[in-house]
Amino acid sequence: MYALLLTLALASTPRACYPITQDADRDGYARAGALAVIIPVPGLYCPAGYVPASGDCDDDNRSIHPNQRELPFNGVDDNCRDGADEVRWVYSATPANTPTSARMLAIINDEDAVRAGAEDRLYLHLEYSPLASAELTTVLSPLKVRDVDWDAPFVSLSLGGLVSGDVYRIRIRFLRRDVSAAGGVTYVRVTGLSPWYYTMTVGGSALERARTDIVNLALLQADDSDSGLVGYAGLQRDGTRYGAASDEKWCSEFYAWSAGRFTTVGGDDVWEVLGAFGGNVRDNSHLGIYARPGDYMAVNDHGHSTLLLAYDVSTSPARLWTVEGNYGNRVEVVTRGVETVNALGRLHESMLR
Ligand SMILES: [Ca+2]
Ligand SMILES: [Ca+2]
Ligand SMILES: [Ca+2]
Structure with a gap:
């Protein structure tokens, strides 16, 4: 009997689980800030009465949780990350990168950005770094957003001067260009920073x-x-x-x-x-x-x-x-x-x- 119990114990691994009482809307995600308990479980699963993840920023709404797709133009942070209606990057298994450039598509999901774009006043800040020195981020001056179909808005970006065979991260923020009566130009933020976009330039061999x-x-x-x-x-x-x-x-x-x-x-x-x-x-x-x-x-x-x-x-x-x-x-x-x-x-x- 002891041998059997010992075998069962060894087959279990400690895992962080959250009491289901912390998941009011029962969507499988405990509320943000919920405290985990460490339970020995077989495999990956939390036992009955527990859920395996937390971070639910609206625990009264089953359609809002960290593994939700961000829905555009609704003013709601559906995925509990990066604020409401953040840019959605388009990923591909074979992005149109070269050895020295990365090409990206970003879908605009924010009403204020679309409004500024329709008025021809939309700019973006772009910042990027190679992951090999990720703290040393380069920020470019505001770039004018042009040639966008405002009924299905996305921007196409090409970032050059990169190193072959390196992984980069890139993110953007939209700005509206305002000109005062005296002619002074300011750039006002209309969105938060997008999530990071990760991609690798083409290697040489x-x-x-x-x-x-x-x-x-x-x-x-x-x-x-x-x-x-x-x-x-x-x-x-x-x-x-x-x-x-x-x-x-x-x-x-x-x-x-x-x-x-x-x-x-x-x-x-x-x-x-x-x-x-x-x-x-x-x-x-x-x-x-x-x-x-x-x-x-x-x-x-x-x-x-x-x-x-x-x-x-x-x-x-x-x-x-x-x-x-x-x-x-x-x-x-x-x-x-x-x-x-x-x-x-x-x-x-x-x-x-
Ligand atoms: Ca929940
Ligand atoms: Ca949304
Ligand atoms: Ca979000």
């Missing part, structure tokens, strides 16, 4: 181009997850594109799925995916030299794994940018400390399809 493809495919999945389209949302799996099974090794499956189209990487759990790298596995020393976008990292004592975006030297100590499957049952772009890394799977030319 076949291997570097494969990294670009892998990263941009994974970033598309993160955007889908932000819209509530894929990923686990409670007890039913809906991440069918990852082929995840109910015993949940979703982080490694996400990496194998993203990299597997372009390389021979395959496998299910963390150890299998690491095994696919053969002799191209290193420990966590000198990550700043060896780690490149699209590489694989086992983290948290091999209990989790990630797809690397950048080694960021703009903070001290340096940190890692990653896109992670099964991050709170979602795909997310996150930062993590170098000390959490156990092993690095380095993509190699011999692994290309």
Whole structure:
């Protein structure tokens, strides 16, 4: 009997869950600020009477929660992020980037921005940085927004002067240009800052181009997850594109799925995916030299794994940018400390399809 109990205990992992009493509208998200309790659970699931996530900014409305798609022009923050009616970036698995430029589409969802645009007074602030030095952000002067169909408004942006094979983040804010009677010009904010748009410029070699493809495919999945389209949302799996099974090794499956189209990487759990790298596995020393976008990292004592975006030297100590499957049952772009890394799977030319 003791042996059986011990086995059950080992099969459980601690997980943060929220009492269902903290989820008044029963949409599966506890109210923002709710306190978690740590419960040993088998797999990923919180037991009956608990929900697995919090951050619900309107716990009286089932259609508002952190995994909701932001609805345009309603003045409501539907997804509990980035304010009401924020810009929606259009992601693609193959964005029209070049080695030195990134091209982006941003859908305008805000009434005030459309009104300023219809009056030909709409400008935007654009700021960007490579993730490898993310704190060193460049802000451009106000750019005039032109050639927009105000019935279905979006802006097309091209950002040049970038470095080949690097991951960047970009965000914008809309401004209205006002001219006073005396002729003074001011730019008034009409929207908050958009969410960050993440993308990778095209790499130079076949291997570097494969990294670009892998990263941009994974970033598309993160955007889908932000819209509530894929990923686990409670007890039913809906991440069918990852082929995840109910015993949940979703982080490694996400990496194998993203990299597997372009390389021979395959496998299910963390150890299998690491095994696919053969002799191209290193420990966590000198990550700043060896780690490149699209590489694989086992983290948290091999209990989790990630797809690397950048080694960021703009903070001290340096940190890692990653896109992670099964991050709170979602795909997310996150930062993590170098000390959490156990092993690095380095993509190699011999692994290309
Ligand atoms: Ca709720
Ligand atoms: Ca909205
Ligand atoms: Ca929002």
